[in-house]
Amino acid sequence: MTISVEDVRTSRKVLAEMDYTPAKIDKGYAGQSLYVNLSEARIEPKTVTQEMKDIFTGGKGFGLRYLWQAVTPDTKWNDPENEIVISAGPIGGITQYPGSGKSLVVTLSPTTGSVIDSNVGGYFGPYLKFSGWDALELQGKSDKDVVLYIDGDKGKVTLEEIELETGASHLISEVLTEAFAESEEDKQHISVVSTGSGADNTLIGMLNFSWYDPRRQVVRMKQAGRGGIGTVFRDKKLKALVVRFSGLTGKNNNPADFGKIQRAGVKIHREINKFDDVQCRMRQVGTANLMTVMNDYDLLPVMNFKYGSHPEGKKISTEVFISKFTQNVYDGCWYGCSMSCCKAVDGFELKTGPFKGEKVVVDGPEYENAAALGSNWGIFDPDFIIEANFYCDTYGIDTISTGTMVAFIMECYEKGILNKEITGGLELNFGNKEAAMELLHQLGQGKGFGKIAGLAIRRMKKVFAEEYGADSNFLQDIGMEAKGLEYSEYLSKESLAQQGGFGLANKGPQHDEAWLIFMDMVNNQIPTFEDKAEALHYFPMFRTWFGLQGLCKLPWNDIEPEGNKQLEEANKVPEHVQNYVDIYNGVTGKNIDKEELIRQSERVYNFQRVFNLRLGFGRREHDRVPYRSQGPVTAEEYESRQERYDGQLKELGFDIEGMSTEDKMKVMRKHREDMYEKLIDAVYLRRGWTNDGVPKLETLKALGIDFPEVVDVVKKHL
């Protein structure tokens, strides 16, 4: 699987090109988008209209707007009309405030059939904008593998055929970085988007966004993981996107009030410096700081979300990962991120697969990956997790979906739904490291049982029921997907609000819309349906805003300013909300307040809901969740926490004396499912939607998104 820089350079064959004068950025916007039609090898600039900026703001908002215009209600993920849109928002690319270099990626998902979006680090989004493009729209399908190269220094875009005979994303990123850099120093000016062979062979392909780490002298990568975006990328025969931009100054956004941005930045850098070591330790261990916490609070998914903790959890605790991660190196995924949480393991020797024996740098594992590829498979071995993380990344498959769906397979195996005959000899019991790693390689290489596993849970449920005679109700209960997307790695059984946070999320059960478990389950701060509905309005809207701006969520609440704890609404971190208002106003010259910030999100959020409707989803029935996310499906789960569950039933007034576990489970299920329905009623009401989850016309009007084509879609459901 080796490819040489020389081969890359000599094999370059230009299929289409466009020279351009990079637009001067004005208050966060380039004012132009780059459109590429891969079927026709056509490259064109597009003007970004004022309406785009006013209504859709940027980032994910731009992605949704362009995608809406590109597709029809009948478009499928693998139709040529489907687009992949990548955009940083107006704030994206500032270097004074931590977490400001994200790219937002939007497409139609192979697993959900609807819109998916992903927020990813790496340098691509900012470099794309500073090369003159607010967004990149990729439409059509090439008939051969192609690479798109955007040279922001020279003002040239080329669509090229390049020989890249590898399905390993880390090698593609490395070799393209070297081949396109004009010198050693120039490597920092390159960012590559690529995926691996797993994206050709599964529906859960993801995209790696790179940056060059000059201290380690390696290419690092962050992932746009969810919903199969990498699969769409390969379906279009895209091998990679490369951007080059060398003029980074810290003022490239040409902000309206630089001082305002700087002041907010100085404040938060000080907080991180002062408090991070005693708060989340993001600089030491990144999001893996949650491993111990989640295990302690019974929230760490263990064995397909059956349990929330395990005695062996300590083998993959936060402290263990601290000892694995290389310390005292700057690990930001964009310039100026003093939170620098992108930890890495240097010199890790691989024990399996095509790179067995090689020493590599492994990015992460982050919390999600460690839970997905470890505890959820009943595996408590940090080196296994690191290796699995490396291979998911280089094969280009989503760690979260891989984790959740292999956990599902393991439970099906233990229940006898699957057997060795079906799995091609793999004994996929929980905890079987060899079999799990082999399945991961099969997924990445499109071999054996990996071909079935790569269909992801929703389609697997169908296959297991139709071909292996499994009980489809049971599969529905234990298959941790909703809307076709696999759950991310938190146990929501004991938090009704979080059940809604997952179930009501526009794209499917990813925690980036709402993480309310502590507020709800531990703090008991949102006891009524109205309280929960308010939280399920505010937090998803607030968090959506990061995706409009090209921002990372972590510096919002993974560091807490002094005095925050005294405040009434400490969970919102009001001082940081004000920072965001300030940096937005500082970049764009506008004068929004924290209420308008939420309205910006509401416009895009509701537009996305209507987009789902337009594609045949987006109603109440699509917000249903598997019962495993709500309560104990099996007697073993109930009995493992019998004291808790019995206590809850007694509190509800049930006389449980003499009741069997099955009877208790039945009444508990009825109660929990009723509660979920009531929660949905309250949230829809708060969001200005009908009882079927359809945004009302007056809601759309109040938000200024009552365009005729939006109203037409909604009217059909009123």
Place this chain on the structure above:
Amino acid sequence: MILVNGKEVGYEDGMTVKRLLEKLNYTFPMIIVRVNGKLVSKEEWETFVIPPDAKVQALHQIAGG
């Protein structure tokens, strides 16, 4: 009996904030503790004795993974 975040928890004589958090396995590093409405700083957790029948808030300051 004391109330912690609105839920009943068994009281122990001389129970400090530190002991209560240990008992509940509240290991999260960003917790705010109020006893009968009064903020108890982290430095006082080891020595602050919770009175019987107290209302305790142990608020975990995070809104999101």
